[in-house]
Amino acid sequence: MQEEVENRTVNLAISTTKLTFRAIVNGYNAWKRHHQAKVAQKTAQLPVGKQSIKELIGQNQGVSSIPIEKTDLKGFEQVARKYGVDYAITKDQNVVPPKYTVFFKAKDFYSLLQPEDVEDLLALWLYDTKGYVCIPSTNKM
Numbered sequence: 768m769q770e771e772v773e774n775r776t777v778n779l780a781i782s783t784t785k786l787t788f789r790a791i792v793n794g795y796n797a798w799k800r801h802h803q804a805k806v807a808q809k810t811a812q813l814p815v816g817k818q819s820i821k822e823l824i825g826q827n828q829g830v831s832s833i834p835i836e837k838t839d840l841k842g843f844e845q846v847a848r849k850y851g852v853d854y855a856i857t858k859d860q861n862v863v864p865p866k867y868t869v870f871f872k873a874k875d876f877y878s879l880l881q882p883e884d885v886e887d888l889l890a891l892w893l894y895d896t897k898g899y900v901c902i903p904s905t906n907k908m
Contacts, residue, residue: 816848820855820870832870839895840867846887847871 814822824830835843840856847854854871890901 813853815851815853817844818853818855820857823853823855823870823872826853826872828872828874830870830872832868835867835869836895837865837867839891842891842894843869846891849887 813826846852852871854869857868857870859866859868886901893899893901
């Protein structure tokens with residue numbers, strides 16, 4: 768009788784160990800599938816913000832360009848980041864001083880034209896064309 772109880776106890780311990788090991792393996796496999804799906808989703812997302820021209824054109828959404836001076840470059844990047852514009856910058860070194868061209872998605876240009884924030888673009892345009900400098904605290908209405 769004692770031997771039979773001991774055998775059942777050992778069988779119960781082995782069964783529990785197998786069940787626990789299977790649960791751990793199943794949990795690990797589920798985590799691995801979730802992690803792989805998350806990585807695949809991250810790589811499938813389109814790049815946002817500053818990127819290469821190849822990446823920008825590869826999105827097949829149309830590309831527009833504007834010439835810009837080095838002094839305006841930092842201001843443009845700030846405004847583009849603020850509104851989530853996808854853009855690429857090239858530098859033509861054959862010209863002295865170097866000429867910069869900014870390429871961006873055609874649809875992103877219109878995202879810059881929010882009614883309450885047009886003054887940022889207007890300030891950049893005034894600086895580029897007329898040489899006027901707008902102080903940020905005074906060009907807000």
